Amino acid sequence: MKNEKLYDAISDIREEFIEEAENYKFKKRVAPRLIKWGSMAACFCLVVLGASLAMSGAFAKKGMKSDGYNGGSVGPTATPAPGENLSGSGLLTVLAYNGALFNVSNNLADLNAAGIPDIISPEDCGPSLGNLKKTLNGYEETTQSTDIELFKYAPAYSNTAVYVIRDGEDYMAGLFSNNLPVGDENDYSPISELFRRYGVEKAEHISAVQLYSGYWQNDLPVEPAEKNITERAALDAFYEAILSMEHECYSREERLQIKLSEDPKQFASSTLQVASTICITTGEGLKFYLSWDEDSGWLFSTGAKAYYRITEEMQTWLNEYFK
């Protein structure tokens, strides 16, 4: 339906227009009778003023100039240019690429949280993947020639988790943050897909699995890891356990239904009771995170936008190494 398409497009109008409409106060209209009497009063005042000026000879004074007042016109309100939408913690904007959303950042803490050791420079650029353009929401692919370029990240092998963006002379990292730019509840990644993004396709590609208390998916953990597993046999078993969860992948809604059916009294919302975060470090040094709801037995990835139910095999591994 064409009108529905218009409705959808109107949904995405600029935030400043939405705020403006909410806060705007319409001017009070003057009632016609007041206008009539007001006009008469104004005319009377003008007549009196004119007469008094004429009598004082003010008009006779030569060289009288207009005050040059232009009616107080004000230029158009400055609107931020696309991509200028700076927010905290070094996050500049986002990149929508290849069906996924990436946080664009050159902040040291963000880079370190993803396992990228230093600032992004031209040396980090792998093969060029084409040009980007700025949009209201951030960066997007374009076939036009622009001064913004997307590169593979050269120092570490990563399928799609990290990119380098050059905007003019600025170099930034595009860090995988979400599987879909526009949220579709039922579109989410199986757990192997999440690992593949970071270049993990077999157990040897993992160099460490750490346990932190609390929720850390979007920040660099500041506390030392409670557990740090680096033994090869344990990592092999971990990857095996991860693969055993391949079919235990659910959307938020599906997970809610499962929890409701299992314990309808206890559960009224879909929120996770995250007690710990599991950090996976790849052989190339990249890091990504899984939240762990120990009580109800779920893992969650913000990036993959998916909930994974812990299998018996994974529970055994967690009991052995993280408890």
Place this chain on the structure above:
Amino acid sequence: MEDNQIIELYFSRDESALTETAKKYGTFCLRIAMNVLSVKEDAEECVNDTYHTAWNQIPPTRPDSFRAFLGRIVRNCSISKYRARHAKKRFNGMEVMLSELNDCVPAQGDVEQEIEAKELSKYINTWLEGLKTEDRVLFVRRYWYGEEVRDLARQCEISATQMTQKMLRLRRKLKAFLEEKGVVL
């Protein structure tokens, strides 16, 4: 509580984020959903879904305008519900709004390629930018917030008929603008 404090609660996965959101923006969200759906139970359901969606999207999203962010989710949720239950013909607000938007649909032009919704938003933004503030506010309140014509008339202290004419002129202006840009829906 300030918006950025509420957003921080989302980032620290503190469930009081939902309570604070409901406290501050519950009425705002319900108003939009009611404007579109006209059925209280459905509108309330939409508002609850909005909180859950916000919980899922923050993090990683850090909205610049929390109000607009929530409003957008409510709108999307409302249209989904409308589409799902369209056959029941219960949604007067949406029916009227969509039939009015037919006035903005440009006539078929030379370029036969359909425009994407995202691209269309850009054109609408440009058009809105060129309007007088009052006209822009009226258009956004009617077609983004879904406020009724008679309520807008009351706010502007003009008759409902005058407001209807005003809105019609705005829709025709948008249609002319889209046609001028060669937009095909």
